[in-house]
Amino acid sequence: MAEMMSTPKPQSTPKPQVAEREKQRSFNLHVNDKYYALAFLGPSLLVLGVFVFYPMLRTLYLSLFLTNNVGRPTVFVGLKNYVNLLTSSAYQASLQATAVYVIGVVVCTLVIGLLLAQMAVRKLAGIQWFRTIFSATMGVSVSVAAIFWLFIFSPSVGLFDQIGKLLHLPLVQWLTTPGPAMVAVIISTVWMNLGFTFLILFGALQMVPQPLYEASAIEGASPRYQFFHVTLPMISPTLFFTSTVTLIGAFKSFGLIDLMTAGGPNNATNLMVYQVYRDAFLNGNYGLASAESVILAVIIALFTLLQFKFLEKRVTY
Amino acid sequence: MTHLKGRQRLLALGGLFLVVLAVFVGWSVMSKPAAQAQGAKRTRIVFWHEMTGPAQQQLDTFVKDFNHSQHKYEVVPEFEGNYNEAVQKIINTHGTDASPAVFQSMDISTSQIHHTGYTTPVQKFIDADHYNVNQIAAGARAFYANKGTQLSMPFNTSQPVLYYNETLLKKYHITPPPVNPSYSDITRVATQLMDRSHKQVQGMTVEIYGWLFEQFMANAGVSLANHQDGHAGTPTAVNFTSPSTLTTMKWIQDNLKRGDFVNYGAGANAQNNETASFLSGRLGMFLQSSASIGQLTTGNHDQLGITYYPHPDGQKSNGVAIGGASLWISNDKSAHVQRGAWDFIKYLMTAKSQAQWQVATGYLALNQGSQKEAVLQKLYQKLPATKVPGEQLRAATPNATNSGIFLQGLIQERNLTQTAMEQIYNGSDIKKSLETAEKSMNSYIQGNNRANGY
Numbered sequence: 048m049a050e051m052m053s054t055p056k057p058q059s060t061p062k063p064q065v066a067e068r069e070k071q072r073s074f075n076l077h078v079n080d081k082y083y084a085l086a087f088l089g090p091s092l093l094v095l096g097v098f099v100f101y102p103m104l105r106t107l108y109l110s111l112f113l114t115n116n117v118g119r120p121t122v123f124v125g126l127k128n129y130v131n132l133l134t135s136s137a138y139q140a141s142l143q144a145t146a147v148y149v150i151g152v153v154v155c156t157l158v159i160g161l162l163l164a165q166m167a168v169r170k171l172a173g174i175q176w177f178r179t180i181f182s183a184t185m186g187v188s189v190s191v192a193a194i195f196w197l198f199i200f201s202p203s204v205g206l207f208d209q210i211g212k213l214l215h216l217p218l219v220q221w222l223t224t225p226g227p228a229m230v231a232v233i234i235s236t237v238w239m240n241l242g243f244t245f246l247i248l249f250g251a252l253q254m255v256p257q258p259l260y261e262a263s264a265i266e267g268a269s270p271r272y273q274f275f276h277v278t279l280p281m282i283s284p285t286l287f288f289t290s291t292v293t294l295i296g297a298f299k300s301f302g303l304i305d306l307m308t309a310g311g312p313n314n315a316t317n318l319m320v321y322q323v324y325r326d327a328f329l330n331g332n333y334g335l336a337s338a339e340s341v342i343l344a345v346i347i348a349l350f351t352l353l354q355f356k357f358l359e360k361r362v363t364y
Numbered sequence: 365m366t367h368l369k370g371r372q373r374l375l376a377l378g379g380l381f382l383v384v385l386a387v388f389v390g391w392s393v394m395s396k397p398a399a400q401a402q403g404a405k406r407t408r409i410v411f412w413h414e415m416t417g418p419a420q421q422q423l424d425t426f427v428k429d430f431n432h433s434q435h436k437y438e439v440v441p442e443f444e445g446n447y448n449e450a451v452q453k454i455i456n457t458h459g460t461d462a463s464p465a466v467f468q469s470m471d472i473s474t475s476q477i478h479h480t481g482y483t484t485p486v487q488k489f490i491d492a493d494h495y496n497v498n499q500i501a502a503g504a505r506a507f508y509a510n511k512g513t514q515l516s517m518p519f520n521t522s523q524p525v526l527y528y529n530e531t532l533l534k535k536y537h538i539t540p541p542p543v544n545p546s547y548s549d550i551t552r553v554a555t556q557l558m559d560r561s562h563k564q565v566q567g568m569t570v571e572i573y574g575w576l577f578e579q580f581m582a583n584a585g586v587s588l589a590n591h592q593d594g595h596a597g598t599p600t601a602v603n604f605t606s607p608s609t610l611t612t613m614k615w616i617q618d619n620l621k622r623g624d625f626v627n628y629g630a631g632a633n634a635q636n637n638e639t640a641s642f643l644s645g646r647l648g649m650f651l652q653s654s655a656s657i658g659q660l661t662t663g664n665h666d667q668l669g670i671t672y673y674p675h676p677d678g679q680k681s682n683g684v685a686i687g688g689a690s691l692w693i694s695n696d697k698s699a700h701v702q703r704g705a706w707d708f709i710k711y712l713m714t715a716k717s718q719a720q721w722q723v724a725t726g727y728l729a730l731n732q733g734s735q736k737e738a739v740l741q742k743l744y745q746k747l748p749a750t751k752v753p754g755e756q757l758r759a760a761t762p763n764a765t766n767s768g769i770f771l772q773g774l775i776q777e778r779n780l781t782q783t784a785m786e787q788i789y790n791g792s793d794i795k796k797s798l799e800t801a802e803k804s805m806n807s808y809i810q811g812n813n814r815a816n817g818y
Contacts, residue, residue, distance in 0.1 A: 113811055113812075113814060113815035114815055115815045115816045115817075116455075116476055116479050116480055116772055116812075116815075116816055117455050117458075117480050117482075118455065118456065121815050121816070121817065122814055122815050131807075135804075136800075137783075137804065197633070201637070202637060220629075222629065222633060223627065223628065223629030223630075223634070224790075225790075308631075309630075309631050309632075311629065311630050311631060311782075311786070312572075312629055312630060312786055313783060313786040313787060313790065314783055325779070328448070328449055328452050329448045329449075329775050329779075330773065330775055330776045330779075331451070331452055331455070331476070332776075332812075334815075
């Protein structure tokens with residue numbers, strides 16, 4: 048359009064001026080747009096750059112080095128940090144523990160959360176009270192939850208121990224034997240997650256249009272059939288969302304692990320994030336910790352991608 | 365109408381934001397002159413420590429008294445969380461305004477802190493002042509010295525000791541363990557406790573704790589790291605599989621299998637649980653830092669017995685290393701500030717301060733003169749057992765194997781030995797578990813030495 052206007056007839060003097068002005072204005076607008084865009088995006092780009100992109104690149108860079116006792120990269124070792132990690136049996140055990148933990152947490156959280164939501168969606172007297180209780184763990188901080196669960200799992204005065212004694216069951220050393228310790232941290236994490244999951248799924252269940260149930264009931268569908276063929280497809284976007292959020296959250300779990308088991312016993316609950324913390328902030332081994340962070344980031348990205356690729360296909364919007 | 369409401373809300377939000385901003389700006393502007401005004405008269409000496417509970421209270425009292433005792437310096441104590449994390453904070457803030465002038469750092473960080481080159485060895489001030497360093501316990505000094513130079517001043521110092529419930533032993537007619545017990549002495553008492561109480565009382569526990577592992581080796585006179593535990597040069601390898609170490613681990617494993625020893629696991633939870641069991645009379649003996657005395661005497665109806673750390677049979681005990689932390693002076697502050705830091709350290713090390721420190725915390729009074737102080741005499745009269753850790757400290761002659769390990773990466777060493785201990789306690793092959801730990805530690809040391817250019 049500007050091209051057309053910029054080739055006016057020479058005799059009409061005011062026209063080129065107008066055209067020039069037009070062009071200038073359009074140019075100005077264009078430039079202004081860019082400035083505006085930059086002005087609006089700038090602050091967030093700056094914040095992202097300083098606090099996200101720079102640390103990410105720096106982590107990648109550090110992961111290729113050995114770091115000295117004040118944390119400076121001194122010896123370039125290429126991918127040796129990665130090779131050492133992936134071939135060390137301790138790190139493989141940590142990967143395995145993380146897999147067990149993440150699967151346990153995601154599956155239990157979703158199943159129990161859905162169960163609670165399904166119960167709470169019924170219109171019964173006093174149901175409001177239960178709805179509040181079910182979502183109450185959202186308001187509990189990690190440290191409080193850890194102390195609370197530590198009391199429950201304590202070997203001499205714990206609730207589980209007392210119940211076990213009443214029923215004459217063998218004493219389980221919850222936090223000092225590897226298998227039960229993993230179960231204990233999974234239970235605590237699921238409990239912490241439930242409030243949020245319940246609330247989101249409860250909201251989704253309430254949004255399912257009632258006529259669908261009525262229509263299917265007339266067709267003679269059983270409640271079970273209704274659940275699998277009406278409810279689940281209708282809430283699938285929400286289920287997908289919660290599964291992704293829970294998965295990423297489970298990979299990043301730190302507080303409960305630190306306070307309850309500190310990675311023990313025998314490294315049974317030494318998840319990947321905890322290993323990163325140990326290497327960076329206890330051992331001061333930033334190169335290795337960076338390599339571990341990169342591996343963790345890649346794994347999370349991979350799982351999220353897989354989820355989008357496969358789970359999303361089954362999601363009905 | 366709604367649009368107007370929205371705008372009003374936006375305005376209100378904006379206003380609120382401005383108010384918050386104004387408060388912050390005002391606060392930062394106001395607080396600065398105040399700090400400067402204080403600093404104009406006295407030089408600020410920022411002191412980082414990691415003490416909690418009664419120790420923190422006593423430390424705050426010392427700071428207050430020191431500030432009252434002179435007009436040149438103002439010591440500002442700042443609590444920095446746990447030992448492990450403090451080390452990284454100290455290193456990462458060096459050279460900035462946020463760094464401390466004097467700081468407390470744990471025993472096993474000694475080599476690491478020294479090698480950063482961020483500190484002025486206290487030897488410089490000892491020499492300048494002709495400070496009589498011999499009044500400070502030799503065993504404690506040796507831990508924080510390298511090749512004749514005192515790097516830092518030992519401060520809160522503990523000894524690992526064996527605690528036993530004397531009342532419980534009397535009840536079952538068991539002779540208490542001797543002053544300097546061997547492994548078989550402990551086995552005897554533990555077995556008798558288990559048998560005579562019909563398994564109502566657990567005999568003994570050894571916490572899964574790398575510190576205790578190191579102490580077993582020290583007391584057997586075995587070096588953990590080569591080059592004389594690093595005192596003769598930078599270590600290049602560790603040895604976790606000496607005959608004495610294997611014997612020690614076998615002793616614990618056999619007793620665990622028999623049931624006269626129990627496993628309380630690792631970490632703070634293990635310490636809490638073993639202490640709770642001991643105080644409730646369900647556990648007869650355990651190994652722990654002498655710093656626990658305070659906790660074990662308050663509210664304990666039974667009589668507390670304390671004796672030396674056990675040693676392998678058929679040899680004399682070599683003596684154990686101390687635990688705790690020392691005080692360091694940063695070299696990123698002016699000479700005047702460093703001098704103030706040293707004056708504060710001297711104040712903490714006086715006979716009077718050290719005696720008060722032991723009474724308040726259970727850490728040992730390191731000044732020889734403290735033994736004559738009235739407060740300490742009174743404590744000994746009330747609880748004679750509290751004398752034992754100090755006697756153990758003075759009984760040992762410092763040598764390379766009982767003066768700590770001068771090696772970087774001891775946190776890693778403890779992680780690895782703890783993992784090995786956990787495996788051994790759960791019945792794994794002793795030699796294999798220790799070899800795995802040894803291999804990991806050696807590759808860690810190699811990488812670390814390479815990164816630091818040793």
